[in-house]
Amino acid sequence: MTQNPGVLAGYRVLDCSIAMAGPFAAQRLGDLGADVVKVEPTTGEWQRHTAAGGAAGNEINVSFLSLNRNKRSVALDLKSDDGRAALRELVAGADVFLQNYRPGVAARLGVDYESLRAINPSIVYVSISGYGEDGPYRDRPGQDLLLQAMSGAMFSAGRDGDAPTPAGQYLADAVTASTAFEGVLAALLHRERTGEGQLVTVNMLDALTTLQMQELSVHTVGRKSQERSAEPHAHVYIRAPYGVFATSDGFVALAFADLHQLGELIGEPAFEGWRSEVEGWTRRDEIHAKTAAKLLERTSQHWIETLGAAGIWIGPVLGYEELVEDPQIVHNGTFVEYDHPTEGRVKTPGFPYRFSATPPQVYRGAPLVGEHTREILAEAGLDDERIDALLASGAARATEPAADPVGA
Incomplete structure (x- = not known):
């Protein structure tokens, strides 16, 4: 595989995060x-030992595999003085430090922003939390489903009276990862212009809330309440028809x-003369039910x-x-x-962006x-004797490198 330098070549990121949001953001970098x-x-x-769907893999489970490509691993015991000392030497040569420890843990470990800025004033320090660095929910678990539940979005779709329905993705984690990724890029651009590092804080609750810019503005500015319909409409703030409809052999989104026009094409005379922007709101359940009955007749x-x-907007599910x-x-x-040396041929989602000169790889x-x-600590200036001592004491761990890494 041809490996051209990426747009961020030359920058070093220390990824101290776990689970999904932090590792996914670091992988993007x-x-x-x-x-x-x-x-x-x-x-x-942690994610090495917890596989979504039970997809365990050979030596690396699929969850970890999918969130940690394009990284090197250094294993350090940060609860030991020697492990923390080694990390501080890595910080001296880093551009970005990313962590999603529970609030307060970074300070206890001596790897909070103020401590690391004293070592490297130009560091871009990214802290990801569930609800914020402080406040009444500071110590709540920042878990994806719990954040989705708080975000209000579960009441924007489905039938009135039905239980709220979560998204089919780890949505809070993924949105937070993208938000942190954006924050790193903006802070690095600021540093290029000024030489100044800074602290960037991201929390899952704000990330998922601000994702709903339009919906929540309709509520706060337009003063429209979330009113679900009797029929399974796809969004409370969109006129009918808008949703997923069964056909004779599957489903379509409409x-x-x-x-x-729709009435003429599906054979529903009741829609003749109906104005979409009027009836679409006031007769939403009726429109959904009549449309659903007709679409069920054909493939x-x-x-x-x-x-x-x-010209009607329709597509497959x-x-x-x-x-x-x-x-x-x-x-x-x-x-x-x-090709992965232990997991074989790997096929995963790639990159959501394109660059003509510096494509991601x-x-x-x-x-x-x-x-x-060994190689990372050596790059930080630790000699073989000190690295051997770290490994012997258990403050660090080294695994024999896998065979030839990536192949097209």
Whole structure:
């Protein structure tokens, strides 16, 4: 595989985060060429031992594999004086330090912003939390489902009276990761202009709340309440028809149809003369029910071709199996494939952005625990004798490097 320097080549990131939001943000930086050093306990990061869906893998489970490509691993015991001392030497040569410890833990370990800024004044320090660095919810667990529940979004779709429905993704984690990624890039740009590092704080609650810019503004400025319909409408602030409808052989998504035109195309005379911006709000349940009854009579492909040709917004509802093989996904190169020394051929989602001069790449697969401990500590100036002493005391761990890393 040809490996051109990425747009962030030359920057070093110390990733002290666990689970999803922090590691995903750090992986994005690695995709753009940054040297991401994953600082993990000698027992391995938590996600190494917890596989979504039970996808255990060979030596690295799929959850860890998917969130930690383009990183090197140094395994240090930060509860030991020697481990923390080694980390401080790494900080001296780093550009970014990223952590998502529970509030207060970084200070207890001596790796809070003020402590690390004293070592490296130009450091960009990113702290990710569930609810904020302080405040009444400071010590609550920052878990994805709990944040989705607090965000208000679960009451923006579905039937009135039904239980709120979570998203089908780890949405709070993913949005927080993207927010932290943006914060790092903005802080690095500021540093390029001024030479000044800074503290960047990101929390999952704010990230998920501000994602709903339009919806919450409709509530706070337009003073429109969240009123779910009797029918399973896809969003409380969108007129009918808007949602997922069953067909004779599957499902389609239908949005923003002109009611008169829709009635002609599906054979529903009741819609004749109806004005979308009036009836679409006042007769939402009736429109949904009548549309649902008609769409059930024919196949998904029939309705996609018939309504799509007339300019109505309609599309298929795909599962993962169909998504991976979708022609546009294949054309876009949305998924990347590479060879991993322990996990074999790996196919995962790639990069959500394109650069003409500095394209993101898979430089290396997810590392084994402490796979790069020796080389990373040596780069920080530690000699062989001191590294051997750290390993002998248990303050660090080194794993024999895996074979040839990435292949196209």
